[in-house]
Each structure stands twice: as structure tokens, then as C-alpha cells.
Amino acid sequence: MTRNPATDEPNPDMAAQMAAQEANEPAPLESGLEAQLGQVEAERNDLKDKLLRTLADMENLRRRTEREIADAKAYAVTSFARDLLGSADNLRRALESLPETARTEGEAALKALVEGVELTERELLKTLERHGVRRIDPHGEKFDPHLHQAMFEAPDAGIAKGLVSKVVQTGYKIGERVLRPALVGVSAGAPKAPSAEAGDTNTGH
Structure with a gap:
């Protein structure tokens, strides 16, 4: 308590003034700065998150655009190539x-005609290959429903079951897409041998 220096007794007026001053003092500066700092950090984190999301979206857009451009270049001739398959x-x-x-034994004019047709076919296939079109000729390969269309299944002693035993019509791919599936026959394996009982019946035993 504040005392009167002359009498060393409590001074009620001065004590009241000091109490009034303390009551009117503003809040500590530290608490106000901490609140502002917390708000600034929250805003910074929010902006950082939005920036990272925007950058990720832009990267995805760039990759998607590059992929679409590459596909457009690779498959631009799809319709034209499909129309040429009939000629091939x-x-x-x-x-x-x-x-x-x-x-081998025909007349010279016929041989020349055959050679001309073969040359035309080779040139046509090379032109298609330059534009990404490749033949699918799967004889002896495992049947693949993504590349082949089965026309029939038949026993074949010369080729294992599930392999392509005959190519009815060659197929074509453009890039990684099937332009036309190959029409094929699939081996059902070697024919089953007659049973012993069937043999006995045929011989009359």
C-alpha cells in the first residue's frame, strides 16, 4: 500500500489513483501479436495448399494434353488406313x-504380272507400316481374343490346343489399337484315338 512519506501512513488517494491506472491499461502486446501471427500462418498455409493444388492440376493438364496430341498424331490416319485394307x-x-x-512355269507376261502385283502389295504394306499400321498374322501363336476373332475350332494333330491353326484373314493394328482383328481357326488339339471298345465292336469281338 502507498504511504505518505511525511507521516509514513497509508495514502488512500494515491493508492486509488494507481488502481485506476492499472484498470485502464490495455491488454499485453504479446497476446495480440501471437493472435496476429497465428492468423497470418493460417492464411499462409491456406495459400500454400491452394498453390500446390493449382500446380498439380496444371501438371495433370499438361500431361493429358501431351497424350491427346500424341494420340492424334498416331491415329490420325485410322479411317484412311481402314479404307486401304480392302485393297491389300x-x-x-x-x-x-x-x-x-x-x-514358275507360266509365260513371261504372266510372270511379270504376278511380280507386279507382289511388288504393289509390298509397297502398300510398307506405306501402311510407315504410318504405324502393322499386320497381324498369328499362325501358330496362342489365341488372343483382343487381337483375333475365332471363326471355328477344329482338331489339328500338327499344332497344340489353343493355338491358331489357320488364318482366314490377316488383321491389322495401328499403334496399340486393333484396326481389324485377324479371323482365325483355333486348334482343338490332336484328334482323339478310337477307344478299344469301339475297335472290338467294329471287328465283331
Whole structure:
């Protein structure tokens, strides 16, 4: 308690003034700064999170755009290439329709015609390959429903079960997509041998 220096007795007026001053003092500066600092940090974290999300979205957009551009370049000729497949098929049918003797023993004019058709077919296939179109000729390969379309299944002693035993029509791919599946026959394995009982019946025993 404040005392009067002259009498060393309590001074009630001075004590009252000091109490009034303490009551009117503002809140400590430290608490106000901490509150402001916490608000600034929260805003900074929010902006940082938004920035990271925006950067991630932009990166995904860039990758998607690059992929779409690459696909557009790779598959731009899809319709045109599909229209050319009929021409390639017709050239192959023309060559296969000729007997082997006509190719080896025929007249010079016929041999020249065959060579011209073969050359045209090779050039057409090379042109298709330059544009990413490749043949699917799966004879002897395992049947793949993503690349092949089974036309029939039949026993075949010369090839294992589940393998392509005959290619009815070659297929084509463009890039990683199937332009036309190969039409194939699938081996059912070697034919089953007649049973012993069936043999006895046929011989009359």
C-alpha cells in the first residue's frame, strides 16, 4: 500500500489513483501479436495448399494434353488406313488365286504380272507400316481374343490346343489399337484315338 512519506501512513488517494491506472491499461502486446501471427500462418498455409493444388492440376493438364496430341498424331490416319485394307486384301487374294505352276512355269507376261502385283502389295504394306499400321498374322501363336476373332475350332494333330491353326484373314493394328482383328481357326488339339471298345465292336469281338 502507498504511504505518505511525511507521516509514513497509508495514502488512500494515491493508492486509488494507481488502481485506476492499472484498470485502464490495455491488454499485453504479446497476446495480440501471437493472435496476429497465428492468423497470418493460417492464411499462409491456406495459400500454400491452394498453390500446390493449382500446380498439380496444371501438371495433370499438361500431361493429358501431351497424350491427346500424341494420340492424334498416331491415329490420325485410322479411317484412311481402314479404307486401304480392302485393297491389300484384294491384292493378296489375286496372288493366292494363281496356281504355283503359273508363277514358275507360266509365260513371261504372266510372270511379270504376278511380280507386279507382289511388288504393289509390298509397297502398300510398307506405306501402311510407315504410318504405324502393322499386320497381324498369328499362325501358330496362342489365341488372343483382343487381337483375333475365332471363326471355328477344329482338331489339328500338327499344332497344340489353343493355338491358331489357320488364318482366314490377316488383321491389322495401328499403334496399340486393333484396326481389324485377324479371323482365325483355333486348334482343338490332336484328334482323339478310337477307344478299344469301339475297335472290338467294329471287328465283331
